[in-house]
Amino acid sequence: MSSPQAMIFDMDGTLFQTETLLIPAYHRVFDRLREEGLYEGPTPPEERILSSLGMLLEDIWNRVMPDASLEAKKRADVLLLEEELSGLLQGDSKLYPEVANTLQQLHAQGIKLFVASNGLERYVQGVADAHGITPWFDGLYSAGGYQTETKVDLVRILMKEHQLEHAWMIGDRSSDVEAGKKNGLTVVGCMYAGFGDNQELDGADHFINHFADLFVLAASHSAGK
Incomplete structure (x- = not known):
């Protein structure tokens, strides 16, 4: 990876x-x-x-x-x-611990950051704006905004529009694994939400138990490339 x-x-x-x-x-x-x-x-x-x-x-x-x-x-x-x-x-909703700090660190490292969500456009934008993380993203993509039927299609559009050749897909559901794999991406499965069952992340390349682990994972692969 x-x-x-x-x-x-x-x-x-x-x-x-x-x-x-x-x-x-x-x-x-x-x-x-x-x-x-x-x-x-x-x-x-x-x-x-x-x-x-x-x-x-x-x-x-x-x-x-x-x-x-x-x-x-x-x-x-x-x-x-x-x-x-x-x-x-x-103002009662919350990001997961260390999300804001980790995104800021990844952005400072020069990694392009995107969201690909099956939610509505105003919802995705609203969450990012309310929690002050919008400036670190190069794009917020939503099924509602692009009228896509699957996350596979949404990620394909994102990759094409930004001419990305290699990227990581990070998520907690089987739709994230599918979107990553069918677009040739490395998939990082998030184990901390607990919304799905044990099979949700079958096929992921790596797993994290805390969001901040992502920065450590990226740093280790940057050092090893």
């Missing part, structure tokens, strides 16, 4: 402690859906949406509330973004 020209990060479960923003927003969404007559019954278990992180929104709602109407699912898209953007303004 050679020193990377660039690093491409998933957002949820990799940079961002999603549950700190998502869980309060999730409950407010279902409160509003019930108020609007689009959903009946109790809010589905939190585990359903947490285990769906990394999926496209359409797939998330099909998993969270499979029997709900299409109207309810589309409305949930709108409401979740509203509630999450509102939550970001309140």
Whole structure:
């Protein structure tokens, strides 16, 4: 594994402690859906949406509330973004420990940094802006912004637009492993989020238990190239 020209990060479960923003927003969404007559019954278990992180929104709602109407699912898209953007303004959400410092160090080393997320464009941008990490990135790519059906396609677009020849894909879900492998990238699996099962990161080239381990990993391969 050679020193990377660039690093491409998933957002949820990799940079961002999603549950700190998502869980309060999730409950407010279902409160509003019930108020609007689009959903009946109790809010589905939190585990359903947490285990769906990394999926496209359409797939998330099909998993969270499979029997709900299409109207309810589309409305949930709108409401979740509203509630999450509102939550970001309140300042209660968190990055994982050492994310900001590590990104700053990697950027200072001349490594190009990107985000590739299956989330909506305003959400991805909003998280980065709210936590002050936007200046260290060369690009924030989202499925919502590029209308891609898979993260494989999103990363392919990113690589082409920035003429990248070798990069690391860093994430916590099987979609990150797939996106990296199908684009010929080295994959670093993040073990600290705990949203997926034990098989999520099968096929990753390396694993980290803390985000700061990434800087050590990059430095060791830079020294060994």
